[in-house]
Amino acid sequence: MTYNAADDRYESLEYRRAGNSGLDLPAFSFGLWQKFGTDYPYETQREIALHAFDLGITHFDNADRYGPPHRAAQQFFGRVLKHDLAPYRDELILSTKAGNPIGSSPYLKGGSRKSLLTSLEHSLRDLGTDHVDIFYSHSPDLTTPLEETVGALASAVEQGKALYVGVSNYAPERAHEAAVLLRQAGVPLLIHQPRYSVFDRRPELNGLLKLAAEDGFGLIVYSPLAQGLLTNKYLDGIPAGARAQNSAFLSPDVIDDTYRQRAAALNRIAEQRGQSLAQLALQWVLRQPQVTSALIGASSPWQLDHNVKALDFPPLTEEELALIDEHGVHGTGPKL
Numbered sequence: 001m002t003y004n005a006a007d008d009r010y011e012s013l014e015y016r017r018a019g020n021s022g023l024d025l026p027a028f029s030f031g032l033w034q035k036f037g038t039d040y041p042y043e044t045q046r047e048i049a050l051h052a053f054d055l056g057i058t059h060f061d062n063a064d065r066y067g068p069p070h071r072a073a074q075q076f077f078g079r080v081l082k083h084d085l086a087p088y089r090d091e092l093i094l095s096t097k098a099g100n101p102i103g104s105s106p107y108l109k110g111g112s113r114k115s116l117l118t119s120l121e122h123s124l125r126d127l128g129t130d131h132v133d134i135f136y137s138h139s140p141d142l143t144t145p146l147e148e149t150v151g152a153l154a155s156a157v158e159q160g161k162a163l164y165v166g167v168s169n170y171a172p173e174r175a176h177e178a179a180v181l182l183r184q185a186g187v188p189l190l191i192h193q194p195r196y197s198v199f200d201r202r203p204e205l206n207g208l209l210k211l212a213a214e215d216g217f218g219l220i221v222y223s224p225l226a227q228g229l230l231t232n233k234y235l236d237g238i239p240a241g242a243r244a245q246n247s248a249f250l251s252p253d254v255i256d257d258t259y260r261q262r263a264a265a266l267n268r269i270a271e272q273r274g275q276s277l278a279q280l281a282l283q284w285v286l287r288q289p290q291v292t293s294a295l296i297g298a299s300s301p302w303q304l305d306h307n308v309k310a311l312d313f314p315p316l317t318e319e320e321l322a323l324i325d326e327h328g329v330h331g332t333g334p335k336l
C-alpha cells in the first residue's frame with residue numbers, strides 16, 4: 001500500500017536543539033536495535049517505523065551491528081526508505097554507528113580509520129542513501145589513537161557521507177578530548193549517546209551532563225525505559241513476547257524481588273500523577289536541559305503512541321524527584 005505521511009505530523013512533538021548546533025531533534029527518537037532483524041515480520045516492523053514518522057519522530061537511530069544478524073536492521077530500514085520514506089528523505093535524520101565488532105575480521109571492529117570508514121560504506125549501501133545525518137563512533141577504542149578515530153569521523157563529513165558526528169558510550173574525559181579534537185578539525189561534536197535512565201544514573205554521577213553543557217554537545221540518551229523495566233509490564237511476571245523473554249540483552253534474572261519492589265514503588269508515584277511508569281521514566285530523563293532526545297525502542301505502534309504523551313504531564317516537582325531517587329536506585333536491572 002502506498003504510504004502518505006500524516007499531515008499533522010509536526011503538530012504535537014517537541015523538537016529540541018542539539019547542544020550548540022543548529023540541529024533540532026525530536027524529543028523522542030526511534031532506535032532499531034532490537035526486533036528489527038530478520039527474526040520478526042517485515043510488515044510489523046514497517047508499520048512501527050512509519051507510525052513513528054507519522055508521530056513526528058524524524059530521527060531513526062541505527063548501527064551496523066543491529067539485527068540480528070548484523071546489518072539486518074539497516075537493510076530493513078533501507079527497504080522502508082526505498083518503498084515508503086524516499087519522498088521524505090529530507091525530513092529524516094538518519095544515524096549510524098561503527099566500531100563495535102560485526103565480524104571476525106580485524107577491520108570489522110574498533111576505532112581505526114579503516115574500520116569506521118569501511119563500515120560507513122556498508123551502511124550507506126544497506127540504507128540506500130548517499131549520506132547519513134549523524135555518524136557515530138559506537139564505543140571508545142582505547143587501543144586506537146583518538147586522533148585516528150576522530151579523524152575518520154571528520155573525513156566522513158568532508159567526504160559528504162555524514163552531516164554531523166557523534167560519539168557513544170565515551171567516558172566524559174574521552175568525550176571532552178574528542179570534542180576538542182573535532183573542534184580543531186572544524187567538525188564540532190554534535191552529540192553524545194550514553195545510556196541514561198532512572199535505573200542508570202551514570203551521566204549524573206560521572207559528570208557527563210555537566211560536560212555536555214560546558215562543551216556544547218547534545219545528549220541523546222538510550223534505553224531510557226531500561227529496555228522495558230521502567231514500564232509496568234514486568235510487575236506481575238514476564239509477559240509472552242516481552243524482551244526479557246527473547247533477547248540476549250535482557251536476562252530474565254534481572255526481574256527479581258528487588259527490581260519488582262522498586263518498579264512497583266515507581267509505578268505508584270506515576271499513578272499518583274495520573275501517568276504510567278513509562279511516561280514518568282521518559283519525562284524524568286527529558287527534564288535535563290542537556291538531554292536533546294530520549295532514544296526509545298518499541299515493539300508496537302501502541303507503545304509509541306503511549307510513550308510520546310510523556311511530555312503532556314506537568315513537570316516533576318522537587319518532592320516527586322526525591323521520591324523517585326529513593327526507589328530509582330542506580331544499578332537496578334542489567335549489569336552496568
Ligand SMILES: NC(=O)c1ccc[n+]([C@@H]2O[C@H](COP(=O)([O-])OP(=O)(O)OC[C@H]3O[C@@H](n4cnc5c(N)ncnc54)[C@H](OP(=O)(O)O)[C@@H]3O)[C@@H](O)[C@H]2O)c1
Nearest residue numbers: 031032033222223224225226227228231242243296297298
Ligand atoms: N549506543 C549504544 O551502545 C546503544 C545501546 C543500546 C541501545 N541504543 C539505542 O537506543 C535505542 C533504544 O534502546 P531500547 O530499545 O533499549 O530503549 P527502551 O525505550 O529503554 O526500551 C524499549 C523497549 O521497552 C518496551 N516498551 C516500550 N514502551 C513500552 C510501554 N509503553 N509499555 C511496555 N513496554 C514498553 C519494548 O520492549 P518489548 O519488546 O518487551 O515490548 C521496547 O522495545 C536502540 O534501538 C538503539 O538505537 C544504543
